[in-house]
Amino acid sequence: MIEINGLTKIYKLSAKKKKELKTNKDVKTAVNDLSLTAKPGEITGLLGPNGAGKTTTMRCVATLLSPTKGDIKVCGYDTVKDAQKVRDSICFLTNEIKLDEHFTVDYLFTFFGRLKNLDEKTIEARKKELFDTFNMNDFKNKKIEELSTGMKQKASIVVNLVNDPEVVIFDEPTSGLDIVTARVVLDYLKKLRAEGKTVIVSTHIMPEAEKLCDKVAMIIGGRKVIEGTIPEVLEKTQTADLEDAFFKLFMENKESEKEEE
Amino acid sequence: MNKISLIIKKELFRVFSDRKLIFSLYILPVLIMFAIYGIMGKMIGSMEKDITEHTAIVTVVDATEELKSAIDFSGFSGNANINYIDSAAYETDKDTIVDNIKHGKADLCVIVPKNFDEQVEDYVNGGSTLPNLEVSFNDSENYSSQAYSMFTNSVLGTYKNQLLGKRYGDVRMLEAMSVTTVILTKDEQSNSQFMKMLLPYMVVLMLFAGVMSVGVDAIAGEKERGTLSSMLISPVKRSEIAIGKIVSMAILSSISAAVTTVSMLGAFVLMGSSGGFAAMSGGVSFSPLQIIELLLIMLSLVILYVGIIALIAVYSPNTKAASSIISPLYPLIIIMGMLTMFRTGKETPTIHYAVPVYGNALAISDICSNELSLLHFFISFACTLIIGIVITVLVTKAFNDEKLMFNA
Numbered sequence: 001m002i003e004i005n006g007l008t009k010i011y012k013l014s015a016k017k018k019k020e021l022k023t024n025k026d027v028k029t030a031v032n033d034l035s036l037t038a039k040p041g042e043i044t045g046l047l048g049p050n051g052a053g054k055t056t057t058m059r060c061v062a063t064l065l066s067p068t069k070g071d072i073k074v075c076g077y078d079t080v081k082d083a084q085k086v087r088d089s090i091c092f093l094t095n096e097i098k099l100d101e102h103f104t105v106d107y108l109f110t111f112f113g114r115l116k117n118l119d120e121k122t123i124e125a126r127k128k129e130l131f132d133t134f135n136m137n138d139f140k141n142k143k144i145e146e147l148s149t150g151m152k153q154k155a156s157i158v159v160n161l162v163n164d165p166e167v168v169i170f171d172e173p174t175s176g177l178d179i180v181t182a183r184v185v186l187d188y189l190k191k192l193r194a195e196g197k198t199v200i201v202s203t204h205i206m207p208e209a210e211k212l213c214d215k216v217a218m219i220i221g222g223r224k225v226i227e228g229t230i231p232e233v234l235e236k237t238q239t240a241d242l243e244d245a246f247f248k249l250f251m252e253n254k255e256s257e258k259e260e261e
Numbered sequence: 262m263n264k265i266s267l268i269i270k271k272e273l274f275r276v277f278s279d280r281k282l283i284f285s286l287y288i289l290p291v292l293i294m295f296a297i298y299g300i301m302g303k304m305i306g307s308m309e310k311d312i313t314e315h316t317a318i319v320t321v322v323d324a325t326e327e328l329k330s331a332i333d334f335s336g337f338s339g340n341a342n343i344n345y346i347d348s349a350a351y352e353t354d355k356d357t358i359v360d361n362i363k364h365g366k367a368d369l370c371v372i373v374p375k376n377f378d379e380q381v382e383d384y385v386n387g388g389s390t391l392p393n394l395e396v397s398f399n400d401s402e403n404y405s406s407q408a409y410s411m412f413t414n415s416v417l418g419t420y421k422n423q424l425l426g427k428r429y430g431d432v433r434m435l436e437a438m439s440v441t442t443v444i445l446t447k448d449e450q451s452n453s454q455f456m457k458m459l460l461p462y463m464v465v466l467m468l469f470a471g472v473m474s475v476g477v478d479a480i481a482g483e484k485e486r487g488t489l490s491s492m493l494i495s496p497v498k499r500s501e502i503a504i505g506k507i508v509s510m511a512i513l514s515s516i517s518a519a520v521t522t523v524s525m526l527g528a529f530v531l532m533g534s535s536g537g538f539a540a541m542s543g544g545v546s547f548s549p550l551q552i553i554e555l556l557l558i559m560l561s562l563v564i565l566y567v568g569i570i571a572l573i574a575v576y577s578p579n580t581k582a583a584s585s586i587i588s589p590l591y592p593l594i595i596i597m598g599m600l601t602m603f604r605t606g607k608e609t610p611t612i613h614y615a616v617p618v619y620g621n622a623l624a625i626s627d628i629c630s631n632e633l634s635l636l637h638f639f640i641s642f643a644c645t646l647i648i649g650i651v652i653t654v655l656v657t658k659a660f661n662d663e664k665l666m667f668n669a
């Protein structure tokens with residue numbers, strides 16, 4: 001269970017960042033008063049264009065950033081006050097989190113298993129299960145640097161899932177993956193859902209969200225513009241699919257985003 | 262505690278399973294050390310050997326028979342190519358001879374006055390002109406200076422004694438007293454000027470280089486590659502990650518410090534056995550107390566360096582940024598190490614030992630010359646250690662800062 005209550009995250013902009021964003025303001029409101037609940041046994045999707053604030057939201061949920069305003073509870077624990085407890089029950093997967101190239105998949109799996117308080121027996125059992133699911137057995141004794149980009153990402157997923165977390169936070173799950181691997185990953189997310197885990201994913205690929213998610217929330221310019229199951233969203237927007245719904249909402253909210261600037 | 266050791270084990274495994282890292286951390290510095298000391302030892306040794314083996318080119322004008330025999334008798338002719346000419350020949354070649362000495366092509370020219378023997382006789386019989394030999398050499402040329410001092414000491418000494426002996430029968434009658442000279446060097450001072458000069462500088466600099474090559478990558482490198490985040494979202498205290506990193510940095514650089522020191526002492530022993538260098542390295546020996554002092558000073562220095570570099574690395578987005586902040590520290594540390602070479606004979610004020618890096622260099626230099634007092638050792642060790650620990654605590658705090666990862 002993830003409960004986000006009025007999350008606002010404001011970044012202070014460095015001189016370099018200002019240049020990058022072509023702005024002379026000192027701060028950037030990346031997420032603005034966002035509330036959302038992700039329930040166990042469901043896959044919740046955060047949808048939105050680049051720069052909408054999806055990654056920022058997920059980093060806040062994963063305890064890597066603390067909210068400027070509002071609060072987040074994961075399995076009932078506050079992400080700031082009880083960060084250690086939250087970290088015990090989550091797994092945060094993203095392109096940005098990488099594995100140290102010097103080690104083998106097997107070594108890192110064991111290392112992170114121990115770091116996450118697992119005993120050797122559990123680690124071995126999880127290793128067998130995950131290596132089988134993701135077809136990693138032939139690669140487990142290879143150093144990360146010897147793996148292809150897709151394999152690296154698979155290895156990262158496998159290693160981070162070692163603690164069988166209650167909550168899986170996945171930023172852009174299929175980005176950079178070939179279709180075969182993407183399918184394996186999406187299937188695994190569905191399996192986690194079936195096991196009653198709370199899964200939250202972010203994506204800007206609407207058809208993917210349509211196939212995967214039970215519930216979606218669309219974010220534009222840091223604000224949540226709509227939330228609900230896919231049929232609910234389609235009905236509210238009077239559109240035929242998520243992509244159309246997204247464009248309709250995007251056009252409507254572009255104006256308010258302008259005002260914001 | 263368990264997790265700290267887990268992190269330390271991983272960090273150490275990372276380095277020791279990487280041949281390239283081992284080479285650049287532990288083997289390269291040793292090779293550089295041996296190369297520097299080896300080349301210097303060879304150069305100094307061969308320079309001295311060359312000078313003593315050089316055949317001096319000497320011109321003697323109007324030599325008397327006694328002078329010729331003194332030249333042969335003193336052994337000077339054995340190592341010199343002597344050209345005896347008369348004053349007529351000298352007049353024609355004068356310019357060439359002077360020029361050759363000026364340009365290092367010849368080493369010495371001795372001019373005996375035409376009536377030298379008569380002058381000597383006259384002087385004995387109450388004459389007023391003291392007989393005079395004219396010796397020209399070039400004091401900017403090692404060979405020439407060497408030839409000059411050989412000639413005046415051995416040839417003229419022998420010649421003078423011959424003349425005086427002839428005059429008075431026994432030369433000893435001329436002495437007011439005889440002096441027996443015993444040359445005493447304070448044994449503990451070991452005459453190890455050279456080592457005393459270089460060791461502090463080397464230790465202070467090599468340790469820094471060692472810590473830098475490990476530390477920048479362990480923190481800023483991991484940030485840059487995105488491998489630190491997976492630890493940050495694991496249920497481990499940030500302070501545990503920080504301590505794990507810092508301790509492993511300290512272990513790795515302590516090993517490099519130990520390797521460097523041992524190889525440096527090894528280089529001394531090796532070089533010491535080869536001729537001219539022996540005089541420069543002196544009988545290098547350390548008492549167990551001195552070795553402990555040296556190691557403790559190095560340990561405090563390692564902790565200080567690890568703290569400084571970790572702190573910079575934590576706040577740098579990547580290794581390049583970290584290196585660009587750290588590189589200006591290099592000249593600073595080189596200067597601190599060098600300053601110990603220019604100490605005057607005066608007592609160094611105690612407060613100087615409290616200055617981090619400089620104080621440590623002073624202490625190491627004093628250990629080499631057996632002059633380090635326990636007070637100075639303690640001040641140097643404690644001050645560096647305390648500053649190092651304070652910085653380390655700051656690093657641990659910095660790991661909790663979200664700026665660490667996202668500059669947020």
Ligand SMILES: Nc1ncnc2c1ncn2[C@@H]1O[C@H](COP(=O)(O)OP(=O)(O)O)[C@@H](O)[C@H]1O
Pocket residue numbers: 011012013017021028029030048049050051052053054055056057667668669
């Ligand atoms: N560290 C940061 N400092 C300043 N601004 C940032 C930082 N990270 C992200 N931003 C800005 O915040 C906004 C949201 O970014 P992000 O959450 O990454 O969006 P998304 O993941 O939806 O593409 C963007 O405008 C981005 O430029």
Ligand SMILES: [Mg+2]
Pocket residue numbers: 051054055056171
């Ligand atoms: Mg993103």
